[in-house]
Amino acid sequence: xxxxLKGIYIIWLRDIKRFFRDKPRLITGxxxxxxxxxxxxxGLSSAxxxxxxxxxxxxxxxxxxGILGMIVLFTSLFSAFSIVWDREFGFLKEILVxxxxxxxxxxxxxxxxxxxxxxxxxxxxxxxxxxxxxxxFPMIIKICLLILLTxxxxxxxxxxxxxxxxxxxxxxxxxxxxxxxxxxLSGAMFPLKELPKWLEYLVNLNPLSYSIDALRYVxxxxxxxxxxxxxxxxxxxxxxxxxxxxxxxxxxxxxx
Amino acid sequence: xxTIISVKKLTKRFKNLTAVNEVSFNVNEGEIFxxxxxxxxxxxxxxxxxxxxxxPTSGEAVLxxxxxxxxxNKVRQCIGLVFQDPxxxxxLTAKENLExxxxxxxxERKIAKKRIDEVLEIVELKDRKNDLVLNFSxxxxxxxxxxxxLIHYPKVLFLDEPTLGLDPQTRNRVWEYIRDxxxxxxxxxxxxxxxxxxxxxxxxxxxxxxxxxxxxxxPINLKKxxxxxxxxxxxxxxxxxxxxxxxxxxxNIIFYNNKIQFEVYDSEKFIPKFIxxxxxxxxSISARKPTLDDVFxxxxxxxxxxxxxxxxxxxxxxxxxGRMRR
Numbered sequence: 285x286x287x288x289l290k291g292i293y294i295i296w297l298r299d300i301k302r303f304f305r306d307k308p309r310l311i312t313g314x315x316x317x318x319x320x321x322x323x324x325x326x327g328l329s330s331a332x333x334x335x336x337x338x339x340x341x342x343x344x345x346x347x348x349x350g351i352l353g354m355i356v357l358f359t360s361l362f363s364a365f366s367i368v369w370d371r372e373f374g375f376l377k378e379i380l381v382x383x384x385x386x387x388x389x390x391x392x393x394x395x396x397x398x399x400x401x402x403x404x405x406x407x408x409x410x411x412x413x414x415x416x417x418x419x420x421f422p423m424i425i426k427i428c429l430l431i432l433l434t435x436x437x438x439x440x441x442x443x444x445x446x447x448x449x450x451x452x453x454x455x456x457x458x459x460x461x462x463x464x465x466x467x468x469l470s471g472a473m474f475p476l477k478e479l480p481k482w483l484e485y486l487v488n489l490n491p492l493s494y495s496i497d498a499l500r501y502v503x504x505x506x507x508x509x510x511x512x513x514x515x516x517x518x519x520x521x522x523x524x525x526x527x528x529x530x531x532x533x534x535x536x537x538x539x540x
Numbered sequence: 541x542x543t544i545i546s547v548k549k550l551t552k553r554f555k556n557l558t559a560v561n562e563v564s565f566n567v568n569e570g571e572i573f574x575x576x577x578x579x580x581x582x583x584x585x586x587x588x589x590x591x592x593x594x595x596p597t598s599g600e601a602v603l604x605x606x607x608x609x610x611x612x613n614k615v616r617q618c619i620g621l622v623f624q625d626p627x628x629x630x631x632l633t634a635k636e637n638l639e640x641x642x643x644x645x646x647x648e649r650k651i652a653k654k655r656i657d658e659v660l661e662i663v664e665l666k667d668r669k670n671d672l673v674l675n676f677s678x679x680x681x682x683x684x685x686x687x688x689x690l691i692h693y694p695k696v697l698f699l700d701e702p703t704l705g706l707d708p709q710t711r712n713r714v715w716e717y718i719r720d721x722x723x724x725x726x727x728x729x730x731x732x733x734x735x736x737x738x739x740x741x742x743x744x745x746x747x748x749x750x751x752x753x754x755x756x757x758x759p760i761n762l763k764k765x766x767x768x769x770x771x772x773x774x775x776x777x778x779x780x781x782x783x784x785x786x787x788x789x790x791x792n793i794i795f796y797n798n799k800i801q802f803e804v805y806d807s808e809k810f811i812p813k814f815i816x817x818x819x820x821x822x823x824s825i826s827a828r829k830p831t832l833d834d835v836f837x838x839x840x841x842x843x844x845x846x847x848x849x850x851x852x853x854x855x856x857x858x859x860x861x862g863r864m865r866r
Binding site for chain 2: 287290291293294298301302305306373374375377378379380381382383384
């Protein structure tokens with residue numbers, strides 16, 4: 285047991301060291317969220333301001349949790365890329381032949397993915413005052429916990445896919461195939477109410493919708509646009525996380 | 541002498557290919573044991589099975605008393621590995637790579653610290669301890685990998701083509717380290733190679749081809765199997781020369797590259813007589829003492845091919861230059 289914890293810690297530590305050492309990756313890690321936030325967020329807000337209704341500031345408040353969710357989605361799924369990378373560049377063999385359990389490798393990777401996602405999320409939170417988004421300390425804690433839970437689930441999904449992938453191209457292709465629909469069907473950009481039936485079904489199948497809904501619950505005072513009760517959101521994400529990590533561990537254990 | 545690895549009828553089948561076919565052998569404690577054979581002969585597959593990365597289709601292998609399928613973690617703890625392809629993390633320093641290894645092998649922090657200095661000393665990389673592996677040359681990386689394989693005091697060190705892709709000078713250095721290890725660390729070394737000259741450094745060699753061991757002995761005894769000298773001739777008509785040779789007392793006639801090679805007892809007396817009697821025009825002729833190459837040739841009828849850079853390696857280099865990442 286202690287041995288497994290040690291294994292989890294060292295796998296996690298290495299991924300984190302790599303992330304902060306790899307300067308270009310770190311820079312994109314910081315600039316990408318801000319780009320989405322300032323350009324997409326501000327652009328869409330002014331569009332909504334022009335078209336009337338409740339106005340642009342309202343939309344910024346609304347889309348901010350969505351962009352947060354999007355960044356978590358991208359970062360988590362792609363952080364599992366490290367497994368494919370390690371396989372390609374040989375380091376995975378060093379890990380696989382070591383006397384640590386496959387389970388601790390998967391958990392370590394899932395935790396490092398969550399940590400990196402949290403880091404990205406915090407960068408977005410730092411920009412919040414610039415966009416007139418009001419946050420207080422309890423809110424920030426809740427947001428961080430939500431990000432951790434969501435990214436743990438999504439990284440596990442990434443690991444599940446990565447452990448069956450032999451090539452980097454293959455992994456990238458599947459990921460892009462997965463990321464875009466998950467993003468569009470998450471309600472990051474639009475409210476989940478009064479959607480056409482077919483769209484509503486798809487949105488409800490997407491675990492990310494529940495995370496973004498939960499983030500909105502925490503951040504927005506106006507709750508007219510929420511789709512589900514908070515506890516349902518948390519329940520769905522938690523179940524998703526447990527199922528994903530279990531599957532990832534199971535499949536990764538099958539690899540020789 | 542104690543047996544440290546004992547393999548019985550080990551077999552690995554992939555879909556419709558038998559990579560390793562009922563291979564049996566023993567390795568004694570403290571020896572350098574070499575697997576010699578061309579690419580695709582089943583060397584790496586055998587190593588992968590011995591170090592628990594692949595499950596055998598049938599047969600059994602026991603390492604240091606532990607079965608490689610039933611006691612995986614026990615086996616893992618007592619082996620060190622240097623893979624054919626690099627397996628270091630480029631974005632960590634030499635020391636961090638070793639620390640990672642020490643931690644996953646559950647070595648106490650205090651002992652690990654001392655041990656890391658010790659192994660870096662052996663491979664003469666102590667002064668590069670805090671440099672990123674990214675900036676290391678191929679030879680330095682290989683040395684660091686050998687150092688890493690030693691940290692947890694393994695009983696057996698596996699080296700899969702330890703000198704592949706290294707320049708001749710670095711190759712010799714690596715071999716010096718390997719021979720040193722045997723004395724300093726009292727460790728058994730199991731290695732694979734397709735370089736004949738390197739195989740001569742081993743205490744014992746198993747020659748493997750198409751998944752089967754075709755000979756196993758000391759290098760000296762193996763060379764004794766080829767008697768006398770090796771003669772290689774190229775003539776205007778190799779076919780009719782072949783007929784002629786069959787009538788003479790020569791052994792192991794083999795065709796390759798438009799040349800005929802055969803063994804005679806005494807080349808100094810044979811050559812003048814041969815040139816005088818030959819009806820065909822002789823383009824070239826040479827004689828030499830047998831090497832392990834000839835042993836392989838006489839056993840299998842073919843030469844071990846030289847390694848070329850694979851497509852994957854080329855891609856790797858391209859990636860490293862382009863710094864592609866996500």
